[in-house]
Amino acid sequence: MTTNEKPKVGFYWCASCGGCEEAVVDLAEDILGVVGAVDIIFWPVALDFKTKDVEAMADGSILACFINGAVRNSEQEEMVHLLRRKSKLVIAFGACSHLGGIPGLANLWDKKSIFQLVFHDGPSTVNPQGTEPQPKLEDQGRHVTLPEFFDTVRALDQVIDVDYYMPGCAPTPKLTLQALQTLLSGNLPPKGTVLSPDVALCKECPRIDTKPEDLTITEFKRPHQVLIDEEKCLLAQGIPCMGPATRGGCEALCIKGNMPCSGCFGPPGRIRDYGGKILSALASIVGSKEDAEIVKIMDSIPDPIGTFYRYSLPVSMLRRKKMEVVASDKK
């Protein structure tokens, strides 16, 4: 390696929506600077490349690989192992990779129940033969293959070793640019660092001044049930806002859109069970000491999993719903 060779950087996607790719493209004019400073050797959405090119590289020869998406099938599992081997640093990029993300809500089910609905029971599905996609299919002597669909969705660090985490669904261009600059500076933060300010979102919320010191709630309100005041703290309006237990860095984008934080940046600090954290934060402001009344107040949040664990079920203590048969779940 010559001294004037630019550091190699890769981007890769697993079970995700492509929004993290858009977040990188949203660097807009700044992307020209990035392209000037690094050699992007791998970026499916924007560049043509080949897995073989990566396989041929020496182990550890990529400076940093940004991997987004959760691990949902066998192809993704193989790819992330390959990229780990070839990269000095692996960054779990975005909520799905960091915490499991919204696709991780599928851990409330398994392969069998998902296939049953998608390929058999859906109201527009017509499947009298009971056909399902096959990992290995012989069709008139022709062998056709598909990746194996797992029962359980995993975050990236449940499959390979991860050096850093970039939170968000999706991460902001500003944080992405900062992360790239930090990595290129060589002045690396401690392993395991989440590359966003370690403060609660409330600290950077434009409505912080309207958050009462002694906030109490006697009924949670859902956003479609009330006209939301555009200036006032959402929690003070009774709307479950994940701000108090969510890491800052996004600059309160959803709140600027006059909607509550839904927690995509995950927890501050080293807290692993984000849902438990926000649940206890909200429980502490419930304005009652009577059991029956507390139950009633908490019942005004009819979907605790989707509300508190929307982005983090796979890495939580709950991890997945226990199903009777989880046959293909190897891990």
Add this chain to the structure above:
Amino acid sequence: MSDNKNKAVQETLAKGAAKADAAYMSRRITIDPITRLEGHGKIDIFLNDAGDVDRAYFQVPELRGFEKFAEGRLAEDMPQITSRICGVCPTAHHMAGTKALDDLYKVEPTGPAKKIREMIYNVFMVEDHAIHFYFLGGPDFVVGPTAPAAERNILGVIGKVGVDTGKKVIAMRRRLREVITTVGGKIVHPVFGLPGGVARRIKPEEQKHFQEVAQEAVEFGKFTMKILEDVVLKNKEYVDLIVSDAFTHKTYYMGLMDENNHPNFYDGQIRVVTPEGKEYAKFPTQKYLDHIAEHVEPWSYVKFCYLKNVGWNGFKDGPDSGVFCVAPLARLNAADGMATPLANEMYQKYFDALGGKPVHHTLANHWARVIELVCAAEKFQQLANDPELTSDNIRRLPTETPKEGVGVVEAPRGTLIHHYKTDERGVITMANLIVATQNNSARTAMSVEKAAKGLISKGIVSDGILNEVEMAFRAYDPCHGCATHSLPGSMPLAVRIRDLEGNTTSTLRRDSDGSIHKE
């Protein structure tokens, strides 16, 4: 002596094994994955003894199962949860979900709220169509279908049309996305949709800014059409390719239309025309289950939509096959004109040039897409100038008990359907999602196979031929993230050509710089 004997036995065994391999390997070309689309796809082409195409499978290798994990979620969270189906078109899913909530709660959004939603939706259409024209599909024409692979990308487009144009595209895209961010909170993924309206008002100074961006967008649309005319339509070779039989299928066409049968991306009724261009059906979106069904194949995770009343008769075109087509080509075929003046002029010119309605040429999608880009920009401008845009009256609170709702929009890639059922608390008990690319999946698979059959013979494959096969799917701008409510995988490309014994005779590989090598 015994060593030699062993060797001979081993050789015989090896030969037998090779023959057995060859028996099922036959000759096979794998394109994995295909490139310049949203998401992951794979093409497996099987050749017969003569080296001609026997069968080509256009495969989508993933699934995430959104319908299943939607169960138990709160209805009002669905526009945000389902936008995670696709980060490229989150606004389409967000809007279809929001409209499904209107229907679920039987609450009509206020006038200003409707205008805000429709304006943002058209901004999104401009931005998304531009991405396809400049980054994904356009390079095939602007640079050339058989141009060196290294140039067949956005950089090649910039090389052909100039650096200033490249900067213009990047800046336009950023400014359009900033408009969506202002109203939607986030660009990936917006949060503003609520049953009966939108979450946030537009301030007067914001409206002024939107008007400036809208003016730029209309100019950008005209400029894009000029590039298409100069570079593509004035080139006889390209026009011949567009109208060639290898890229033609006569199917039904579908699109969301207003009361004048002009395409409306945000709202309307679903209209279907026959392969001859006659109206076959027009129905309110709530009736979609009477008309659309999904077929399952064992070789792909994507389901194949068809017209229920015609029936599934395999991967065939013609009036007896329920296979239909959505997205720009289909919307223009299903329409009687465009709702805005500039786009309508372009619409007339398009059909005049291509021999009248309907146009069956898959590659004409690129032209139709630019006409729609102009239409969306004009619509954006109309709405940005609307005095009601800054009204405070942006929400109507739901009062009905929720039960069932359907929301439909035209996503850039075609008709997108969200259908929810809930309990009385508004907790989802059933979600059915039919996405644009799925509506197109049967015709896309047919197009890939027909192109492969028309272009590959005697086992001869070149990079140019290979790219022309890929152009057959690319014209649809498929989004496999959406199609399987899943996304991605990798985008490398290798084509192995095997002989009868199953041995690889040569490999075409595409490197990270886009160059193609034969090994």
